Amino acid sequence: MSATTVRVDLAGRPYDIVIGRGLLAELGLRIAALRPGANTVIVTDENVAARHLDTAKASLAGAGITSSEIIIAPGEKSKSIDVFASVCDQILATRIGRNDLVIALGGGVVGDLAGFAAAAVRRGLDYVQVPTTLLAQVDSSVGGKTGINSQYGKNLIGAFHQPILVLADTAVLDTLPEREFQAGYAEVAKYGLIDDAKFFNWLEANWRHVFDGGPEREEAVAICCRAKAAIVARDEKETGDRALLNLGHTFGHALEAGAGFSSRLLHGEAVAIGMVQAFDYSVEQGLANGQDAERVRRHLKSVGLRTRPSEIEGDMPDVDELMALIAQDKKVQRGKLTFILTRGIGESFIAKDVDPAKVHAFLSQQG
Amino acid sequence: MSATTVRVDLAGRPYDIVIGRGLLAELGLRIAALRPGANTVIVTDENVAARHLDTAKASLAGAGITSSEIIIAPGEKSKSIDVFASVCDQILATRIGRNDLVIALGGGVVGDLAGFAAAAVRRGLDYVQVPTTLLAQVDSSVGGKTGINSQYGKNLIGAFHQPILVLADTAVLDTLPEREFQAGYAEVAKYGLIDDAKFFNWLEANWRHVFDGGPEREEAVAICCRAKAAIVARDEKETGDRALLNLGHTFGHALEAGAGFSSRLLHGEAVAIGMVQAFDYSVEQGLANGQDAERVRRHLKSVGLRTRPSEIEGDMPDVDELMALIAQDKKVQRGKLTFILTRGIGESFIAKDVDPAKVHAFLSQQG
Numbered sequence: 001m002s003a004t005t006v007r008v009d010l011a012g013r014p015y016d017i018v019i020g021r022g023l024l025a026e027l028g029l030r031i032a033a034l035r036p037g038a039n040t041v042i043v044t045d046e047n048v049a050a051r052h053l054d055t056a057k058a059s060l061a062g063a064g065i066t067s068s069e070i071i072i073a074p075g076e077k078s079k080s081i082d083v084f085a086s087v088c089d090q091i092l093a094t095r096i097g098r099n100d101l102v103i104a105l106g107g108g109v110v111g112d113l114a115g116f117a118a119a120a121v122r123r124g125l126d127y128v129q130v131p132t133t134l135l136a137q138v139d140s141s142v143g144g145k146t147g148i149n150s151q152y153g154k155n156l157i158g159a160f161h162q163p164i165l166v167l168a169d170t171a172v173l174d175t176l177p178e179r180e181f182q183a184g185y186a187e188v189a190k191y192g193l194i195d196d197a198k199f200f201n202w203l204e205a206n207w208r209h210v211f212d213g214g215p216e217r218e219e220a221v222a223i224c225c226r227a228k229a230a231i232v233a234r235d236e237k238e239t240g241d242r243a244l245l246n247l248g249h250t251f252g253h254a255l256e257a258g259a260g261f262s263s264r265l266l267h268g269e270a271v272a273i274g275m276v277q278a279f280d281y282s283v284e285q286g287l288a289n290g291q292d293a294e295r296v297r298r299h300l301k302s303v304g305l306r307t308r309p310s311e312i313e314g315d316m317p318d319v320d321e322l323m324a325l326i327a328q329d330k331k332v333q334r335g336k337l338t339f340i341l342t343r344g345i346g347e348s349f350i351a352k353d354v355d356p357a358k359v360h361a362f363l364s365q366q367g
Numbered sequence: 368m369s370a371t372t373v374r375v376d377l378a379g380r381p382y383d384i385v386i387g388r389g390l391l392a393e394l395g396l397r398i399a400a401l402r403p404g405a406n407t408v409i410v411t412d413e414n415v416a417a418r419h420l421d422t423a424k425a426s427l428a429g430a431g432i433t434s435s436e437i438i439i440a441p442g443e444k445s446k447s448i449d450v451f452a453s454v455c456d457q458i459l460a461t462r463i464g465r466n467d468l469v470i471a472l473g474g475g476v477v478g479d480l481a482g483f484a485a486a487a488v489r490r491g492l493d494y495v496q497v498p499t500t501l502l503a504q505v506d507s508s509v510g511g512k513t514g515i516n517s518q519y520g521k522n523l524i525g526a527f528h529q530p531i532l533v534l535a536d537t538a539v540l541d542t543l544p545e546r547e548f549q550a551g552y553a554e555v556a557k558y559g560l561i562d563d564a565k566f567f568n569w570l571e572a573n574w575r576h577v578f579d580g581g582p583e584r585e586e587a588v589a590i591c592c593r594a595k596a597a598i599v600a601r602d603e604k605e606t607g608d609r610a611l612l613n614l615g616h617t618f619g620h621a622l623e624a625g626a627g628f629s630s631r632l633l634h635g636e637a638v639a640i641g642m643v644q645a646f647d648y649s650v651e652q653g654l655a656n657g658q659d660a661e662r663v664r665r666h667l668k669s670v671g672l673r674t675r676p677s678e679i680e681g682d683m684p685d686v687d688e689l690m691a692l693i694a695q696d697k698k699v700q701r702g703k704l705t706f707i708l709t710r711g712i713g714e715s716f717i718a719k720d721v722d723p724a725k726v727h728a729f730l731s732q733q734g
């Protein structure tokens with residue numbers, strides 16, 4: 001089986017992201033290579049369990065790795081303190097020891113929740129990420145950010161906890177609902193927009209094969225992982241340029257919050273609109289040119305993503321409420337806004353001191 | 368004001384423990400020196416708030432540091448996931464930012480809980496420990512272990528999160544109930560028993576002044592902090608000789624659990640009995656001599672501590688149940704017990720592979 005390996009170079013704790021079609025069947029062997037005879041607890045959700053848990057368990061058993069499983073309800077609601085407490089207790093109930101492993105088998109929700117539980121139980125168990133959504137493969141499973149939501153916002157309680165292995169089987173994405181795939185694709189495009197214009201060009205030409213599961217899918221996931229791994233290695237705790245990964249996310253989070261973090265607007269769908277807004281705002285500020293913004297909008301639209309707030313069905317907050325949501329966002333420091341803005345495709349940068357009044361004016365004329 | 372400073376030498380994140388009588392009045396200045404103009408949230412419990420919160424707040428205000436407070440119910444029950452969730456939410460409600468501080472003002476319960484909340488909120492806020500019990504000053508506030516309890520046992524969910532400053536005002540211990548002081552004293556004696564026979568001798572001669580608040584108290588706290596800091600610097604994540612700090616704790620935890628973690632037996636009181644048991648067991652195994660064990664028992668008794676399981680009032684589990692509690696303890700690996708045993712006062716060592724049958728026999732003849 002062909003597989004691509006991306007090394008995440010963290011001082012003292014380097015680990016591999018392995019990407020390939022059908023890799024789930026190798027999970028056991030790859031874990032056995034790192035931790036022969038380990039006991040494992042798989043955390044997964046109902047949707048993923050129905051489709052991929054048997055394969056995972058059979059692979060583990062075949063390599064002499066015992067496993068038990070904790071199955072949570074699918075969806076963002078599971079990133080709560082109650083589910084966190086229950087997962088910690090269930091991990092403890094299995095009596096796995098300090099040398100054993102937690103395996104997060106699922107999308108970003110499972111990864112964030114199980115990762116935080118692994119960080120907290122016995123003050124830190126090692127864990128393996130087996131991302132099963134496109135978003136998780138290119139984004140959430142890489143970088144060690146874990147966490148749950150609070151009533152005050154998303155991901156506000158958590159830990160930095162790096163996995164010892166990330167195994168991304170691009171074939172498991174075949175069972176992912178189309179809409180989830182599209183949402184994850186927004187994060188794929190993001191890597192091109194941040195600092196890799198060549199990748200964005202390539203996506204414009206090859207996106208159909210990423211969607212239909214050709215070798216381009218593996219290639220795209222690998223490029224994204226490499227990009228994220230490089231940023232994370234430079235800036236593990238997000239004090240510096242890791243913030244570039246937030247392109248489209250400040251506008252996006254406000255829209256997500258505005259839509260009540262519901263299925264009306266998935267995270268990646270919000271990011272797609274947010275990235276277009278970041279480009280449009282940058283054009284308006286004379287930073288980028290309109291053709292680039294138009295290319296971004298056209299490409300995201302062609303894969304089926306919405307690109308304007310007006311395309312979100314149902315009631316949405318007005319501009320004042322959106323500004324309040326933006327101000328609440330964690331990327332605010334002492335009254336000034338920090339945004340990721342851009343000078344063009346592949347030329348994004350961190351702009352501190354963005355003037356809230358200008359953003360307000362921009363949002364007021366958005367369609 | 369005289370103060371003793373002990374440096375905790377952690378690579379990249381060194382911090383100071385400052386020890387002195389009346390230091391609480393300097394809290395504001397010392398925080399301002401590290402974080403001028405910071406906003407702070409004080410986490411404390413009702414007992415400590417009634418006695419020392421005003422002093423702390425006045426000191427902060429005097430140094431231009433704003434503060435708000437979160438007051439929890441006193442006692443071990445507050446180290447629960449529910450109180451943790453509530454403290455995290457209350458910290459978030461104050462909207463303090465990444466550069467602000469959490470201040471843990473209280474005993475080990477407040478320190479462990481607030482420390483874990485600081486670790487988890489926004490994936491890590493800096494915090495300051497202001498320990499107000501003897502146990503917290505010599506033990507729990509130093510070393511960065513934080514956490515809460517689970518139904519499966521104590522401290523099973525948490526984080527390693529180092530404070531940026533520990534401020535131990537030995538005068539706040541004047542308001543501590545005698546019994547709490549005695550319990551904390553068991554941990555003081557522990558440092559002598561682990562590897563500092565000279566300190567144990569000194570304690571035999573000077574313990575009264577430690578209790579009555581003379582300069583010997585400050586000296587004893589400083590010696591303990593220095594000892595713990597040295598061990599922590601060598602072994603931050605407890606993979607090696609940090610385990611020595613568990614002298615008396617394996618037997619002790621079983622007794623604590625057996626007494627239902629109730630006020631029948633405080634942690635330090637259990638540790639006192641556990642240390643005597645560790646000495647007695649070591650004598651029985653021909654490792655240490657009976658005179659040393661007798662000196663330990665006599666000293667702990669003289670400060671008012673119980674030294675035998677039979678002195679615990681009320682029903683206690685039988686030996687089989689105690690063994691089950693010991694086996695559940697986290698210091699068990701693959702069927703063998705790890706105990707801290709001793710060759711005499713100041714000569715403790717980590718014994719892996721302790722035979723459960725021998726421990727069972729030993730406990731069976733305990734009075």
Ligand SMILES: NC(=O)c1ccc[n+]([C@@H]2O[C@H](COP(=O)([O-])OP(=O)(O)OC[C@H]3O[C@@H](n4cnc5c(N)ncnc54)[C@H](O)[C@@H]3O)[C@@H](O)[C@H]2O)c1
Nearest residue numbers: 047074075107108109110132133135136140145172175176
């Ligand atoms: N930690 C980070 O760095 C980071 C980065 C980005 C996003 N996130 C988090 O990730 C979460 C979103 O992740 P997500 O988009 O993967 O959501 P998700 O985990 O909720 O998965 C989306 C849906 O797809 C289902 N599913 C997953 N894999 C499947 C498969 N192979 N076949 C069929 N169905 C499958 C799930 O059950 C769920 O219903 C958010 O909570 C977000 O905050 C974290």
Ligand SMILES: NC(=O)c1ccc[n+]([C@@H]2O[C@H](COP(=O)([O-])OP(=O)(O)OC[C@H]3O[C@@H](n4cnc5c(N)ncnc54)[C@H](O)[C@@H]3O)[C@@H](O)[C@H]2O)c1
Nearest residue numbers: 414441442474475476477499500502503507512539542543
């Ligand atoms: N993190 C670590 O490394 C570590 C080490 C040892 C113990 N611990 C933990 O510490 C906890 C026990 O700590 P503790 O013994 O300080 O208990 P505690 O925090 O419950 O304090 C004991 C009692 O004294 C009261 N009190 C505190 N300061 C006072 C003061 N100055 N005046 C009057 N009353 C005061 C408290 O309200 C409480 O009722 C346990 O949960 C244990 O697991 C942690």
Ligand SMILES: [Zn+2]
Nearest residue numbers: 139187267271
């Ligand atoms: Zn995202």
Ligand SMILES: [Zn+2]
Nearest residue numbers: 506554634638
């Ligand atoms: Zn102790």
